[in-house]
Amino acid sequence: MNIVQCQFCKRPFTSIGGRICPACMEQIDKDFITVRDYIDEHKHSNIDIIAKETEVSKQKILHLLKEGRLIIDSPDGGGGGYLFCEMCKKSISTGRLCKDCSGKVASSMDKSVTSHKPTQAGNAGPSIKGSAKIGGN
Ligand SMILES: [Zn+2]
Ligand SMILES: [Zn+2]
Numbered sequence: 001m002n003i004v005q006c007q008f009c010k011r012p013f014t015s016i017g018g019r020i021c022p023a024c025m026e027q028i029d030k031d032f033i034t035v036r037d038y039i040d041e042h043k044h045s046n047i048d049i050i051a052k053e054t055e056v057s058k059q060k061i062l063h064l065l066k067e068g069r070l071i072i073d074s075p076d077g078g079g080g081g082y083l084f085c086e087m088c089k090k091s092i093s094t095g096r097l098c099k100d101c102s103g104k105v106a107s108s109m110d111k112s113v114t115s116h117k118p119t120q121a122g123n124a125g126p127s128i129k130g131s132a133k134i135g136g137n
Contacts, residue, residue, distance in 0.1 A: 002015050003015070008059065008063075032064055039072060062082060066096055068094050071094040088101055
């Protein structure tokens with residue numbers, strides 16, 4: 001566990017890996033719905049207008065775009081000049097990489113990362129409860 005500064009509200013919090021505090025996470029989930037609904041109704045919008053109309057900060061909208069949760073379908077086919085591929089710097093509408101680069105990354109990942117560690121049971125899903133004691137806490 002680390003104490004890190006939240007990238008949005010700048011408050012320190014105990015992180016289990018992310019850089020966003022639980023309060024901001026919750027707010028972002030709400031903002032996400034607001035922005036998504038707005039984009040639904042106003043296709044071909046851009047971040048400036050969306051931020052103004054929804055009162056959600058550009059920083060949060062960009063965050064949602066980078067996570068791939070939002071897609072801004074702007075006329076230039078990109079993220080309105082706000083979001084760029086992290087590899088070739090091409091304008092993109094969602095995520096961190098353009099299609100070309102994500103294809104390249106995926107194929108190079110295939111070679112190095114072939115085995116996936118099983119995710120830790122405990123949250124959702126049909127995990128075995130109670131009986132098996134693996135590792136313990
Ligand atoms: Zn925060
Ligand atoms: Zn690219």
